[in-house]
Amino acid sequence: MTNENVDVAVIGSGPAGLAAAVSAKENGANYVVIIDRNSWKGGILPQCIHDGFGLEETGNSMTGPEYIQMYIDDAKKHNIDFLTETMVINIDKNKTITAVNKNGIYKINAESIILSMGCREKTRWNIMVPGDRPSGIYTAGVAQAFINLYNIIPGKNIVILGSGDVGLIMARRLKLEGLNVLGVLEILPHASGLPRNVVQCLDDYEIPLYLNHTVTHIDGRERLESVTIAQIDNKKNIVKGSEKKIKCDTLLLSFGLIPENELSKDAGIKIDNITGGPVVDQTYETNIPGIYACGNCLQVYDTVDVLSKSAKLVGKNAVVKLIKNKKSIFVKPGKNIRYVIPQIINKKGLINFTMRVNKPAQNVTLKIKADEKEIYKKKQRWVNPANMIELTLEITHEILKKGKTLVVNLHE
Amino acid sequence: MKNFHVAIIGGGVIGSAIAWELSKYKLDVVVFEKGLDVCSGTSKANSGVIHSGINSTPGTLKARFCVEGNKMFTDLAEKLGFSLKWTGKYVIAKNPLESQEIDRLIKVGKKNNVLGLEIHTGAVVKKRESNLSCFEALWVPTAGVILPYEFTIVLAENAVKNNVNFLLETKVTNIKKYEKGFKIETNKGVFSSNILINSGGLSCREIVSMVEKPDFKVYPCRGEYLVLDKNYSNLINSMIYPVPPAKLGVLGVHITPTIEGNILIGPSAEFIDDPDDKKTTLHMMKTLLKEAKEIIPSIPENAIISAYSGIRCKLLSPQQSGIADYRIEESKRTPGLINLLGIESPGLTSAPAIAKEVTKLISKFYNLEFKKDFKIIKKQPRFSNLKENQQFNLIKKDEKYGRIICRCEQITEAEVIKALSNLLHARSISSVQYRCRAGMGRCQGGFCTQHLLRIMQEKFGMKIDEIKMKSPDSYLFTGYNRELKK
Ligand SMILES: Cc1cc2nc3c(=O)[nH]c(=O)nc-3n(C[C@H](O)[C@H](O)[C@H](O)COP(=O)(O)OP(=O)(O)OC[C@H]3O[C@@H](n4cnc5c(N)ncnc54)[C@H](O)[C@@H]3O)c2cc1C
Numbered sequence: 001m002t003n004e005n006v007d008v009a010v011i012g013s014g015p016a017g018l019a020a021a022v023s024a025k026e027n028g029a030n031y032v033v034i035i036d037r038n039s040w041k042g043g044i045l046p047q048c049i050h051d052g053f054g055l056e057e058t059g060n061s062m063t064g065p066e067y068i069q070m071y072i073d074d075a076k077k078h079n080i081d082f083l084t085e086t087m088v089i090n091i092d093k094n095k096t097i098t099a100v101n102k103n104g105i106y107k108i109n110a111e112s113i114i115l116s117m118g119c120r121e122k123t124r125w126n127i128m129v130p131g132d133r134p135s136g137i138y139t140a141g142v143a144q145a146f147i148n149l150y151n152i153i154p155g156k157n158i159v160i161l162g163s164g165d166v167g168l169i170m171a172r173r174l175k176l177e178g179l180n181v182l183g184v185l186e187i188l189p190h191a192s193g194l195p196r197n198v199v200q201c202l203d204d205y206e207i208p209l210y211l212n213h214t215v216t217h218i219d220g221r222e223r224l225e226s227v228t229i230a231q232i233d234n235k236k237n238i239v240k241g242s243e244k245k246i247k248c249d250t251l252l253l254s255f256g257l258i259p260e261n262e263l264s265k266d267a268g269i270k271i272d273n274i275t276g277g278p279v280v281d282q283t284y285e286t287n288i289p290g291i292y293a294c295g296n297c298l299q300v301y302d303t304v305d306v307l308s309k310s311a312k313l314v315g316k317n318a319v320v321k322l323i324k325n326k327k328s329i330f331v332k333p334g335k336n337i338r339y340v341i342p343q344i345i346n347k348k349g350l351i352n353f354t355m356r357v358n359k360p361a362q363n364v365t366l367k368i369k370a371d372e373k374e375i376y377k378k379k380q381r382w383v384n385p386a387n388m389i390e391l392t393l394e395i396t397h398e399i400l401k402k403g404k405t406l407v408v409n410l411h412e
Numbered sequence: 413m414k415n416f417h418v419a420i421i422g423g424g425v426i427g428s429a430i431a432w433e434l435s436k437y438k439l440d441v442v443v444f445e446k447g448l449d450v451c452s453g454t455s456k457a458n459s460g461v462i463h464s465g466i467n468s469t470p471g472t473l474k475a476r477f478c479v480e481g482n483k484m485f486t487d488l489a490e491k492l493g494f495s496l497k498w499t500g501k502y503v504i505a506k507n508p509l510e511s512q513e514i515d516r517l518i519k520v521g522k523k524n525n526v527l528g529l530e531i532h533t534g535a536v537v538k539k540r541e542s543n544l545s546c547f548e549a550l551w552v553p554t555a556g557v558i559l560p561y562e563f564t565i566v567l568a569e570n571a572v573k574n575n576v577n578f579l580l581e582t583k584v585t586n587i588k589k590y591e592k593g594f595k596i597e598t599n600k601g602v603f604s605s606n607i608l609i610n611s612g613g614l615s616c617r618e619i620v621s622m623v624e625k626p627d628f629k630v631y632p633c634r635g636e637y638l639v640l641d642k643n644y645s646n647l648i649n650s651m652i653y654p655v656p657p658a659k660l661g662v663l664g665v666h667i668t669p670t671i672e673g674n675i676l677i678g679p680s681a682e683f684i685d686d687p688d689d690k691k692t693t694l695h696m697m698k699t700l701l702k703e704a705k706e707i708i709p710s711i712p713e714n715a716i717i718s719a720y721s722g723i724r725c726k727l728l729s730p731q732q733s734g735i736a737d738y739r740i741e742e743s744k745r746t747p748g749l750i751n752l753l754g755i756e757s758p759g760l761t762s763a764p765a766i767a768k769e770v771t772k773l774i775s776k777f778y779n780l781e782f783k784k785d786f787k788i789i790k791k792q793p794r795f796s797n798l799k800e801n802q803q804f805n806l807i808k809k810d811e812k813y814g815r816i817i818c819r820c821e822q823i824t825e826a827e828v829i830k831a832l833s834n835l836l837h838a839r840s841i842s843s844v845q846y847r848c849r850a851g852m853g854r855c856q857g858g859f860c861t862q863h864l865l866r867i868m869q870e871k872f873g874m875k876i877d878e879i880k881m882k883s884p885d886s887y888l889f890t891g892y893n894r895e896l897k898k
């Protein structure tokens with residue numbers, strides 16, 4: 001058994017973990033360790049070989065591997081320690097991490113822990129697609145790993161169900177490899193991925209997007225043989241007569257991502273039912289003092305640039321231990337708002353809010369009320385659930401002292 | 413051509429239990445299984461319940477083998493190392509009318525010598541099962557759960573250890589009776605045996621018809637299930653059953669805690685034409701969830717990690733009540749042919765007792781003599797269930813125990829290698845899943861599949877297009893994307 005004491009332990013070496021670790025180091029932490037179960041550093045990014053990363057952050061558009069190399073180099077420069085091929089199996093309330101690798105079992109006692117475990121994809125059963133259970137059904141991100149990291153082709157005639165970003169990116173990727181991408185189906189009346197990905201990954205490659213469509217049946221006792229697709233009306237019922245069979249050997253699923261928080265739950269960290277990530281205050285600290293969360297295990301971000309930016313803040317906070325103000329107020333999603341982060345504020349100052357709306361809309365007004373008083377108002381030409389809204393707002397001592405809740409509303 | 417004393421068709425729980433029982437004696441035994449692995453049929457897709465015997469009509473073979481089998485499990489689990497948990501079960505009455513049904517079950521249970529039956533008031537039930545509201549319930553302490561595939565595999569591998577031949581991917585296509593025995597034609601060649609055991613499950617009629625005209629029919633009846641995430645394991649402590657529906661000879665949609673901490677909801681009951689049609693349907697998935705919520709309202713809707721179905725082998729149609737007894741007998745027209753027909757629930761529970769019965773039938777042909785060198789391989793506990801110092805010692809012995817490659821179930825590389833080195837040489841993805849559970853958790857293989865592929869290729873020399881999910885044509889990949897430069 002190996003025992004170690006560290007200032008900051010970071011779980012996950014994806015962009016969030018790396019950015020947080022570097023920032024913790026820059027802000028004065030002595031001993032920072034990053035633990036990752038993969039043999040490589042960088043989390044999901046080495047498999048994201050498309051470009052577009054880093055544009056907001058650096059002005060250059062990079063591929064995922066290029067972007068993450070920047071952070072890996074930074075981490076090395078700062079003498080951050082890595083434990084790879086190491087699985088964290090437990091975190092306890094006293095901030096002791098239990099991890100396993102081929103050298104044995106580690107007990108790591110940390111002053112602060114940063115959770116950056118990323119996310120996983122929803123599977124066929126998260127949305128209950130009925131039918132046979134053949135091979136040839138993959139989540140889009142798993143197929144991405146096979147083709148980009150392992151040089152393996154899952155199949156030749158492909159249907160993609162769900163229009164999440166990873167699915168859109170994979171549609172283009174498979175097409176570029178000369179495979180037959182038959183179309184992308186989306187049950188909602190709008191794509192769930194970013195509008196720019198719909199244009200760049202589907203439209204530019206003439207891959208059809210079928211909105212209001214879903215797969216109603218999967219056929220194939222051994223390998224996938226066909227899927228039955230159908231149009232869906234606004235009550236989510238199948239439009240009669242619209243069902244048709246499409247022959248294919250592969251079905252990719254892109255239903256979206258679920259923050260990976262099994263470790264957090266076991267440790268007793270409170271999870272927000274909507275985001276799937278921990279409930280955090282404005283420093284991104286969870287209900288267990290000294291444990292922070294960032295990256296896609298906190299909420300699913302639109303772009304890695306924004307994710308890294310906030311992860312840096314978290315790295316800083318984990319070092320500069322803020323003295324907690326006793327009084328705290330709760331932030332609540334109101335009309336047409338799905339969620340808001342942070343969910344709790346307990347210190348005055350400039351607070352960075354991130355949130356998502358429930359459905360696409362145009363010419364709307366975003367308003368924030370502290371109890372009955374309006375403290376923020378801004379017109380938005382358009383909003384979309386796929387596009388996270390970010391804003392910074394001064395939360396004064398007065399608001400903190402008087403208020404109980406802060407509610408964010410979107411008015412038509 | 414080698415002649416076997418006994419040939420068994422079907423490597424389900426019944427065929428495997430018989431094979432293991434016979435492997436104790438000096439006999440040459442062969443098992444033909446058309447799947448890539450044993451337990452490819454009904455035996456892997458059921459509730460995994462060790463039934464007590466309160467549901468089977470007194471005096472039937474079902475009642476007898478169920479009660480006998482039930483009593484054998486504690487000892488078997490201890491010896492062979494498979495998991496078994498006596499969770500007990502509640503059959504709940506929602507109102508006084510349903511209580512009459514409970515009185516009937518108690519009478520049946522008492523006649524079948526089921527011990528420990530008690531009636532609990534709604535208040536007592538609430539204390540033990542806080543999420544459950546009912547008028548009263550029957551408490552059945554002698555009901556338990558196992559992992560049906562683990563049990564079948566352990567039996568089959570132990571049989572192999574004692575020199576039974578298991579031929580996988582070997583489908584029996586025709587049988588010829590000659591005076592001394594049987595010529596058995598398969599896709600892998602012709603074999604011969606003196607005694608032939610038909611434990612082909614749903615194919616039992618097809619197999620009989622290769623030898624003689626069957627005097628029965630099979631009515632397949634599909635049962636669908638939902639599997640819930642382990643996070644909800646504390647919803648229930650024991651199995652929760654409704655009072656059985658009045659028809660079809662099934663037990664109704666029940667809620668079963670599994671050994672692994674998942675919860676099963678099901679099964680439905682639907683007569684179908686095609687015995688291989690193991691699909692799941694949206695209609696049934698919704699119905700199952702609805703019926704489960706009528707029993708436990710707090711069952712979450714968004715916690716499903718998998719769904720599957722299994723097919724009951726019924727000998728009577730729904731119009732004929734659907735309830736028939738097992739037929740376990742030597743054919744009157746074809747001496748030496750031992751048929752196991754209509755082995756539906758509680759077939760899993762009955763398997764060890766049925767195997768003893770079949771051995772008795774065989775003892776009429778041979779003077780059975782025990783092997784002196786009979787061996788038992790006991791399944792070792794999983795790494796994640798060990799104490800920290802035991803885990804540490806394992807890693808020191810083999811560093812591959814320190815590489816956890818299944819994130820949801822925390823299965824190590826060493827365990828995957830062990831699973832792939834099985835005595836049956838079964839090497840599909842599901843062979844690994846059923847032996848060590850990698851890939852059976854909430855992400856359904858999203859993380860570990862890449863590691864399984866690496867191990868299969870590097871350690872076992874398998875080619876990427878030879879890797880199958882579960883059956884001969886269930887290939888996973890069409891090949892490499894680009895040719896690698898030398
Ligand atoms: C399969 C998949 C495909 C994706 N494809 C794209 C894409 O094409 N483009 C895009 O922009 N975004 C994609 N994403 C979104 C992706 O999550 C983000 O781009 C980004 O990588 C998130 O950064 P992160 O640091 O939060 O998480 P990650 O990059 O996922 O990093 C988390 C790290 O934590 C490690 N970890 C988790 N739990 C443990 C533990 N218990 N012990 C040790 N280590 C642990 C993981 O191994 C991983 O390395 C994808 C996501 C998934 C799941």
Ligand SMILES: Cc1cc2nc3c(=O)[nH]c(=O)nc-3n(C[C@H](O)[C@H](O)[C@H](O)COP(=O)(O)OP(=O)(O)OC[C@H]3O[C@@H](n4cnc5c(N)ncnc54)[C@H](O)[C@@H]3O)c2cc1C
Nearest residue numbers: 422424426446453454455458461584613635758759760761
């Ligand atoms: C929905 C459902 C729930 C159930 N729940 C329970 C329960 O909780 N408890 C309980 O005790 N019982 C339960 N049962 C019953 C139990 O599952 C069965 O009785 C048992 O699995 C039957 O085993 P078997 O070996 O006869 O059949 P199978 O497992 O189907 O085995 C037959 C094997 O024969 C092979 N085969 C067929 N034809 C050929 C051929 N020509 N050549 C070579 N191989 C061939 C098949 O591939 C198959 O592997 C349930 C059943 C169902 C359907």
